[in-house]
Amino acid sequence: xxxxxxxxxxxxxxxxxxSEREQQVLDRxxxxxxxxxxxxxxxxxxxxxxxxxxxxxxxxxxxxxxFRNPLLEPLEDAAEFTTAGTSLAFTTDSYVVSPLFFxxxxxxxxxxxxxxxxxxxxxxxxxxxxxxxxxxxxxxxEDLSRIVESMKAAAAVADVQVVTxxxxxxxxxxxxxxxxxxxxxxxxxxPGRLGVAKAEPGDAILVSGxxxxxxxxxxxxxxxxxxEADLESDTAAVHGMVAGLLAAVPxxxxxxxxxxxxxxTILNEIAKAADVAVVVDEKAVPVRAEVRGASELLGIDPLYxxxxxxxxxxVDGADxxxxxxALRAHPLGTGAAIxxxxxxxPPGLVLLNTAFGGTRIVDLLVGDPLPRIC
Amino acid sequence: MRFVDEFRDADKARALSAKIxxxxxxxxxxxxxxxCGGHTHTIYKHGLEDYLPESVTLVHGPGCPVCVIPMGRIxxxxxxxxxxxxxxxxxxxMMRVPGSGGNFFDSxxxxxxxxxxxxxxxxxxxxxxxxxxxxxxxxxxxxxxTPSTAMTVLRAAREGIGNFSVFGNHVTIIPAIKAILDSPxxxxxxxxxxxxxxxxxxxxxxxxxxxxxxxxVVVAGFEPLDILQSIYLLxxxxxxxxxxxxxxxSRVVPWDGNVVALKAINEVMELRPYFEWRGLxxxxxxxxxxxxxxxxxxxxxxxxxxxxxxxxxxxCQCGEVLKGVLKPWECKVFGTACTPxxxxxxxxxxxxxxxxxxxxxxxxxxxRVREASRHEHVGN
Amino acid sequence: MCLGIPGEIIEISEDHxxxxxxxxxxxxxxxxxxxLDDDPPVPxxxxxxxxxxxxxxxxxxxAKASMDFLESIGKAYEDELAALRESRIE
Numbered sequence: 001x002x003x004x005x006x007x008x009x010x011x012x013x014x015x016x017x018x019s020e021r022e023q024q025v026l027d028r029x030x031x032x033x034x035x036x037x038x039x040x041x042x043x044x045x046x047x048x049x050x051x052x053x054x055x056x057x058x059x060x061x062x063x064x065x066x067f068r069n070p071l072l073e074p075l076e077d078a079a080e081f082t083t084a085g086t087s088l089a090f091t092t093d094s095y096v097v098s099p100l101f102f103x104x105x106x107x108x109x110x111x112x113x114x115x116x117x118x119x120x121x122x123x124x125x126x127x128x129x130x131x132x133x134x135x136x137x138x139x140x141x142e143d144l145s146r147i148v149e150s151m152k153a154a155a156a157v158a159d160v161q162v163v164t165x166x167x168x169x170x171x172x173x174x175x176x177x178x179x180x181x182x183x184x185x186x187x188x189x190x191p192g193r194l195g196v197a198k199a200e201p202g203d204a205i206l207v208s209g210x211x212x213x214x215x216x217x218x219x220x221x222x223x224x225x226x227x228e229a230d231l232e233s234d235t236a237a238v239h240g241m242v243a244g245l246l247a248a249v250p251x252x253x254x255x256x257x258x259x260x261x262x263x264x265t266i267l268n269e270i271a272k273a274a275d276v277a278v279v280v281d282e283k284a285v286p287v288r289a290e291v292r293g294a295s296e297l298l299g300i301d302p303l304y305x306x307x308x309x310x311x312x313x314x315v316d317g318a319d320x321x322x323x324x325x326a327l328r329a330h331p332l333g334t335g336a337a338i339x340x341x342x343x344x345x346p347p348g349l350v351l352l353n354t355a356f357g358g359t360r361i362v363d364l365l366v367g368d369p370l371p372r373i374c
Numbered sequence: 375m376r377f378v379d380e381f382r383d384a385d386k387a388r389a390l391s392a393k394i395x396x397x398x399x400x401x402x403x404x405x406x407x408x409x410c411g412g413h414t415h416t417i418y419k420h421g422l423e424d425y426l427p428e429s430v431t432l433v434h435g436p437g438c439p440v441c442v443i444p445m446g447r448i449x450x451x452x453x454x455x456x457x458x459x460x461x462x463x464x465x466x467x468m469m470r471v472p473g474s475g476g477n478f479f480d481s482x483x484x485x486x487x488x489x490x491x492x493x494x495x496x497x498x499x500x501x502x503x504x505x506x507x508x509x510x511x512x513x514x515x516x517x518x519x520t521p522s523t524a525m526t527v528l529r530a531a532r533e534g535i536g537n538f539s540v541f542g543n544h545v546t547i548i549p550a551i552k553a554i555l556d557s558p559x560x561x562x563x564x565x566x567x568x569x570x571x572x573x574x575x576x577x578x579x580x581x582x583x584x585x586x587x588x589x590x591v592v593v594a595g596f597e598p599l600d601i602l603q604s605i606y607l608l609x610x611x612x613x614x615x616x617x618x619x620x621x622x623x624s625r626v627v628p629w630d631g632n633v634v635a636l637k638a639i640n641e642v643m644e645l646r647p648y649f650e651w652r653g654l655x656x657x658x659x660x661x662x663x664x665x666x667x668x669x670x671x672x673x674x675x676x677x678x679x680x681x682x683x684x685x686x687x688x689x690c691q692c693g694e695v696l697k698g699v700l701k702p703w704e705c706k707v708f709g710t711a712c713t714p715x716x717x718x719x720x721x722x723x724x725x726x727x728x729x730x731x732x733x734x735x736x737x738x739x740x741x742r743v744r745e746a747s748r749h750e751h752v753g754n
Numbered sequence: 755m756c757l758g759i760p761g762e763i764i765e766i767s768e769d770h771x772x773x774x775x776x777x778x779x780x781x782x783x784x785x786x787x788x789x790l791d792d793d794p795p796v797p798x799x800x801x802x803x804x805x806x807x808x809x810x811x812x813x814x815x816x817a818k819a820s821m822d823f824l825e826s827i828g829k830a831y832e833d834e835l836a837a838l839r840e841s842r843i844e
Contacts, residue, residue, distance in 0.1 A: 047479055289780050293781035296778065358424040366470065370490065371490065373515065376762075377760035411756060493807070495807075624820070626802050726756070
């Protein structure tokens with residue numbers, strides 16, 4: 001055989017098995033997902049606000065692209081920086097929940113607790129908050145006072161002060177009554193210690209309590225679903241629980257506040273940032289019976305439903321029991337559980353060992369979990 | 375949760391799995407089609423395929439009523455939603471299905487008022503509470519859901535609600551199964567029958583499959599043990615050379631179906647002469663329209679819809695996936711151009727479409743995962 | 755099409771006998787039981803819920819039969835495993 005014939009033959013691909021073909025497709029998808037994000041829509045849709053893939057794409061393609069700087073890039077719950085010899089954490093969040101008042105709290109509680117929590121999980125002692133209000137023309141002042149009273153009480157519990165603010169009023173029909181933005185600043189005792197990119201194979205993953213209470217409460221509180229349940233929002237300031245955890249386990253690798261997008265979103269963020277696999281045990285994930293019942297009725301998965309007072313913690317596997325004990329020692333963490341671990345393969349994926357005994361992945365949703373009939 | 379948790383028991387799954395494996399003839403491949411999108415969803419959500427031996431494969435069928443709605447009908451729905459004073463209501467499943475100009479969320483971004491409801495009764499309630507709005511309910515689903523729409527129309531008629539109508543897209547399951555059976559590209563050994571459709575139509579309608587095509591059918595429930603048990607029953611039939619219709623879901627499915635439900639459907643609706651199914655083409659007598667008698671509740675009579683036929687994008691291979699000819703990952707655009715974020719076809723956008731189910735739940739190398747778990751310390 | 759959840763009838767509405775309150779894992783919702791007109795359910799019955807309607811009554815005897823069958827397979831499997839373990843040739 002001539003050399004050119006040998007060459008030609010060596011270029012003809014050998015027949016491959018179905019599973020090799022499938023693996024090729026999976027690899028192709030992995031590569032496509034790693035490519036730079038691009039927003040394909042012309043207009044903003046509700047999906048962009050849900051905390052899932054659409055939100056991430058919007059953030060990366062529009063905001064990160066424009067503001068790009070090293071402090072923003074980690075896209076953690078707060079930005080950490082050192083100035084004049086002190087390490088600070090700085091964060092912001094906007095609150096647009098509807099209805100404004102719901103079982104377990106109101107938009108005021110969320111506005112304080114949410115920002116306090118973002119600082120706490122970044123390893124900072126929360127100190128000062130700003131509060132910007134956008135009010136709808138015609139909004140009852142009595143409701144505004146109620147909200148502000150909630151904020152006062154929440155701030156006292158969290159040991160923070162609202163030191164600056166702003167008020168704007170917009171025409172009737174906008175702002176759904178009241179929108180609030182809070183920004184917060186706190187002092188970081190051990191800079192650079194925490195971050196989801198630090199997760200390593202062998203680490204354990206914990207949640208501080210039953211998931212999805214807030215999201216389901218809100219869904220039901222909107223009144224459209226005609227479902228009654230004995231549920232309330234889990235909104236709470238977690239700074240105390242976090243402090244207890246960090247004192248007991250100084251080697252905590254990362255903490256995240258489980259808000260919109262739910263626990264599933266955080267697990268995916270860990271897997272992606274650290275390029276590891278996250279393996280979760282479905283049976284170990286705490287979910288209240290009512291949250292489960294409502295979710296089954298609607299066809300949504302509690303893993304994607306927001307909480308407002310629960311954290312996800314990543315620790316060295318050896319510290320898992322100590323971390324669990326530290327969380328459970330705090331009133332907010334009595335329902336804490338070890339739900340999974342970090343593995344090295346397949347990187348970037350979140351795997352769920354189902355209660356049934358099978359395995360599946362837990363990917364990011366595109367937008368909000370939608371009730372389904374099918 | 376009663377009647378749910380006991381049917382998710384892992385120990386019983388292991389036992390059934392062993393039984394199924396023991397029934398496999400050496401060298402033989404077994405292919406069963408689960409018709410219903412709900413089954414596809416369960417299979418992936420619980421990782422049921424991990425319990426099946428290599429020689430048993432499941433093929434996903436066209437029983438996804440969201441997947442089979444042609445893009446043109448979405449456009450029609452959006453067209454109605456754009457009429458002045460219209461509040462369109464829809465199940466969550468439909469909100470992200472793309473028409474030729476975008477989905478319902480995109481449409482809302484441009485100013486329409488399309489709201490999610492959990493039940494057609496919720497839609498009627500909205501009509502009652504908003505007499506100045508024209509409330510339209512986008513009705514989709516197989517026979518499982520059709521009776522609910524029919525009952526809602528009857529209720530609207532009883533109460534004299536003048537601002538409520540239905541945009542009917544209900545389809546029927548038997549023509550879809552026939553299309554599969556008559557498809558030359560597919561060799562199936564049996565069917566996992568749709569459990570909830572059968573609560574309405576009963577089990578008799580499937581008898582022709584066993585009798586005329588010689589394929590066993592087991593009507594299955596939706597918990598993972600239900601499906602696993604149904605596969606076991608199919609394997610037993612094959613081993614015993616039988617082809618019959620069996621009802622695994624007997625705790626819920628009456629053999630004769632639900633007569634009240636069938637009567638309600640028949641009172642309010644009639645079969646369309648033909649209907650376009652995305653991926654399967656035009657099928658005669660396969661979908662329902664509102665009868666003349668209830669014309670005031672028929673959105674198609676009230677609003678003039680463009681009714682333009684929109685061809686699938688050339689790249690879309692949904693039709694072959696719906697027929698079970700292609701596995702999701704065998705579609706050329708799967709995962710790259712067509713993802714849940716940027717769906718080209720409805721197999722990807724419906725939560726129980728085969729492609730979405732595989733992408734969201736099954737997209738990992740089982741071999742690697744098995745190897746990885748062998749080396750892991752079981753820490754928990 | 756397929757999402758049907760088992761729920762327990764808590765009470766039938768007095769003014770609207772085709773409406774009933776059901777409970778699913780502690781969560782309650784009012785649903786329409788008009789499709790079960792032939793044999794209306796009573797409090798304590800379990801029914802299958804789909805888009806706000808009861809589609810069918812859950813036959814507890816059949817459910818038990820299903821479970822018994824699965825238990826027997828499970829037991830047979832356990833017995834076989836036990837026998838296998840015990841039959842190790844020394």
